[in-house]
Amino acid sequence: MLWKGLLGIHNVAQSTAPSANTYDGSGFRSGAVGALDEYAFQFVAAGTYYYVCEAHAAMGMKGVVIVQDPSPVPSPTWTADSAGPPIAKALPAQNPNPTALAVQLKRGVDKLTLKIYSAAMAVVAQQELGSCGPGWQTLPLPAAFLAQAPNGTYYFVVVAQSASGSSRINGLGSLVILR
Numbered sequence: 001m002l003w004k005g006l007l008g009i010h011n012v013a014q015s016t017a018p019s020a021n022t023y024d025g026s027g028f029r030s031g032a033v034g035a036l037d038e039y040a041f042q043f044v045a046a047g048t049y050y051y052v053c054e055a056h057a058a059m060g061m062k063g064v065v066i067v068q069d070p071s072p073v074p075s076p077t078w079t080a081d082s083a084g085p086p087i088a089k090a091l092p093a094q095n096p097n098p099t100a101l102a103v104q105l106k107r108g109v110d111k112l113t114l115k116i117y118s119a120a121m122a123v124v125a126q127q128e129l130g131s132c133g134p135g136w137q138t139l140p141l142p143a144a145f146l147a148q149a150p151n152g153t154y155y156f157v158v159v160a161q162s163a164s165g166s167s168r169i170n171g172l173g174s175l176v177i178l179r
């Protein structure tokens with residue numbers, strides 16, 4: 001909080017209540033009444049803070065600062081998700097003409113397989129990435145596909161596999177080649 005003195009002599013001093021006209025003796029205070037330039041005070045705890053100008057409190061020069069806790073930041077619940085699909089998101093790194101996909105994994109997997117389909121749903125390229133940890137992974141698009149694919153819209157799936165043999169196809173989307 002920043003108070004600026006624009007005209008006259010004032011100060012800022014914490015008080016105990018809206019009715020109080022004096023410094024509470026222990027709270028924040030800009031100093032003695034004087035030509036107040038600027039006074040900054042950082043509130044670090046939620047609460048209701050009353051303050052006065054000691055010279056002019058009786059005339060009503062007082063105020064209140066209400067500090068609230070920040071909205072709780074939702075914790076990422078997906079880290080504890082060990083049973084659901086491992087792929088949270090699979091997106092082209094850019095569109096059109098991506099050179100890679102960005103794949104967000106909720107947990108580590110043993111193998112990721114990318115399959116790219118033409119608009120007619122024929123497989124035109126396939127690429128594997130070995131074991132991957134959780135978080136965002138970069139899955140490069142096959143160089144041959146990038147070099148030879150005609151302009152158009154393509155569809156992809158990302159298959160996540162674990163050592164136990166289970167596989168989940170839950171990353172899919174489209175990408176555009178336009179040169």
Ligand SMILES: [Cu+2]
Pocket residue numbers: 009010011053054055056057061
């Ligand atoms: Cu004042």
